[in-house]
Amino acid sequence: MSKAFTREETADDDDAAVLPQVPAGTRNYITPAGYARLRSELLDLIDVERPKVVDVVHWAASNGDRSENGDYLYGKKRLREIDRRIRFLTKRLEVAELTDPSVHHGNEQVFFGAEVTYIDEDGTRTTVVILGIDEADSARGEVTWVSPIARTLLKARVGDVLRLVTPGGTKEIEVVGVRYPKGI
Structure with missing residues (x-):
């Protein structure tokens, strides 16, 4: 079967399937400690984790053939996972309602x-x-x-x-x- 006829998962599909949903019409309550943990995770992904993976992918891409380059393929996959988590955390923190x-x-x-x-x-x-x-x-x-x-x-x-x-x-x-x- 040709790859053209297979359904590819999108980032939105993955977010919806794996992550807990806020019930419709309700607020996303969170404690200050929970908010701080999510914010810390977001900043760590943006400032530490993502730049490391980008460096590995850049190095792996400079090695030539990307089709069989494990560092490149795994790095690209890991970048997609990090970007998906960053999008999720950003959305959740935007709508979070702090309750002490x-x-x-x-x-x-x-x-x-x-x-x-x-x-x-x-x-x-x-x-x-x-x-x-x-x-x-x-x-x-x-x-x-x-x-x-x-x-x-x-x-x-x-x-x-x-x-x-x-x-x-x-x-x-x-x-x-x-x-x-x-x-x-």
């Missing part, structure tokens, strides 16, 4: 940025931190504010018993602790 959770320090109601401890019907104690779409890491007990658990917990108070809908059925959970970081 420390303004709620001492409050017992759950808002964005809260560290919430709850107990389920089985007596299992779980702690989650409610963060933005671009900064949450489930391996560290962080959930996005649009996740089912966060939507259930938002606006609840210590002592509230809530109904959490899961794929395995509905569970009752009780909020036993809410904590916010201290302000500077």
Whole structure:
């Protein structure tokens, strides 16, 4: 089959397929720490990573035949990945809405940025931190504010018993602790 009849992936297709989407009609909330991490990554890509790869590609291109030059081919591929990430980070930082959770320090109601401890019907104690779409890491007990658990917990108070809908059925959970970081 001729290459002319195969569909090539575009950068926009890759961005949409891999990266989390902000729900339509909502804002892209992010904590100051999350914003700083994304901004730092963006600046590192622009100022450090991309220039290194450009130098390698330039060197590899000067060696002659590019069709079988691994440094050149890998470098060009890596440049596309870096440029795609730069575009993504730039777009996300432009629409990010900074929300400082420390303004709620001492409050017992759950808002964005809260560290919430709850107990389920089985007596299992779980702690989650409610963060933005671009900064949450489930391996560290962080959930996005649009996740089912966060939507259930938002606006609840210590002592509230809530109904959490899961794929395995509905569970009752009780909020036993809410904590916010201290302000500077």
